[in-house]
Amino acid sequence: MNSESAIDRILRRGAAAPISEFDGDQLDLEERASLRRVAGLSTELEDISEVEYRQLRLEKVVLIGVWGSGTLTDAENSMRELAALAETAGAQVLDGVLQRRAMPDPASYLGKGKANELTELVRSLGADTVIANAELAPSQRRNLEDIVKVKVVDRTAIILDIFAQHAKSREGKAQVELAQLEYLLPRLRGWGESMSRQAGGQAAGGQGIGSRGPGETKIELDRRRINTRMAKLRREIKEMKSARDTKRSQRDKAGVPQVAIAGYTNAGKSSLLNRLTKAGVLVENALFATLDPTIRKHQTPDGRDYTLADTVGFVRSLPHQLVEAFRSTLEEISGADLIVHVVDATDPDPQGQIQTVREVIAQVEASNIEELIVFNKADLIDADTEVRLRGLVPGCLLVSARDGRGIADLEVLIAERLPKPNEKFEGVLPYDRGDLVSKVHLTGKVIEIEYLEAGTRLVALVSQDLAAELRQARQS
Secondary structure, three states: OOHHHHHHHHHOOOOOOOOOHHHOOOHHHHHHHOOOOEOOOOOOHHHOOOHHHHHOEOOEEEEEEEEOOOOHHHHHHHHHHHHHHHHHOOOEEEEEEEEEOOOOEOOOEOOHHHHHHHHHHHHHHOOOEEEEOOOOOHHHHHHHHHHHOOEEEEHHHHHHHHHHHHOOOHHHHHHHHHHHHHHHHHHOOOOOOOOEEOOOHHHHOOOOOOOOOOOEEHHHHHHHHHHHHHHHHHHHHHHHHHHHHHHHHHHHHHOOOEEEEEEEOOOOHHHHHHHHHOOOOOOOOOOOOOOOOEEEEEEOOOOOEEEEEEOOOEOOOOOHHHHHHOHHHHHHHHOOOEEEEEEEOOOOOHHHHHHHHHHHHHHOOOOOOEEEEEEEOHHHOOHHHHHHHHHHOOOOEEOOOOOOOOHHHHHHHHHHHOOOOOEEEEEEEOHHHHHHHHHHHHHOEEEEEEEOOOOEEEEEEEOHHHHHHHHHHOOO
């Protein structure tokens, strides 16, 4: 590979995104940025006495990847994304190695020769961690660590670490912990000491003779504790899902249309939500900056209410543990009437972003929902790129959450795509059914309203379900 140009492209990162007036006070971002990382501290836990210092650790990493199929550009884009993931996790990327081979080596991912070259590179740069651009098998990780003599982590571990840092809500933290434990369970390894927990005699709680076996090994104890903790987390998430389902059913009962904002990580979904609703959601130029869904009420230009839901971003090869753990959160997408699919217009591979997001949407059984492709960051692209994007996705919309370009057109398109009240109702409702009048104002279109002695005379366009309710309550 052309190491100079490839590494330069891998390590090239954009400047921090400016915070607009539509993003609120951004106190969460200020809190996140206040955690400074300190160089020069060892990554070995026994060398650090205080927990907070471990959190401030700065790891110096080398990236490795195997290019087996596709083009060199695709491989470099994948490595560039890995570098962004590593930097978001708090690491300092020093170098990268991209190897061309048909299949990764089943023993050490890179093969013996390249692994030895990697050892020399790590030693010369003073790196303390190697990050692989794939999900490594436990044996591959262990063998590679034995060769390079530093910690080896894979792409999945990096994504899980970012999620652990950024989760704020109780449900989000539980989901991330469950995903981490599912990832950790098959990767437990013993270190050749304290491998057994023996019990006998008085120490065995009076069990005495017959209890002096070797006992459970440390790995077995860890595995049992992890399984117990996972079972508890699944119960908690199930309970939290019930509360989320209750809120969703209330919105469904009210007949309020729902719009889900989905897309690739760092495509600008939260910025777009802030621009539309002034929600003040955290905005940061980093991958997976926001994890917890945010739902806000908004209105169409003609006055109809609907909800906007900001969802977690996706990434290539999103760990299946996360998809499963966040299934309840992703159901905000499956329950929507319209999906606003946000794509980063500046990304070198927008088609890859679209395909990745659609694959995840299919996993949560939301492929049948109408989709509106929106290319964000239109203020950062030239005219040729704009023409290329319009040709890539006919009927798409180019917007900029930063300067407001195309936002008015987006609101009009959302209004057109949402379910419209199409049934005319005319009649007098008793004054004790003010709830129905409120629902008409909320979800329908009021043509005429008059307050009579007998009740409220109403002429409006409503949905079929609401029309049936109104006819039932109408005074004869």
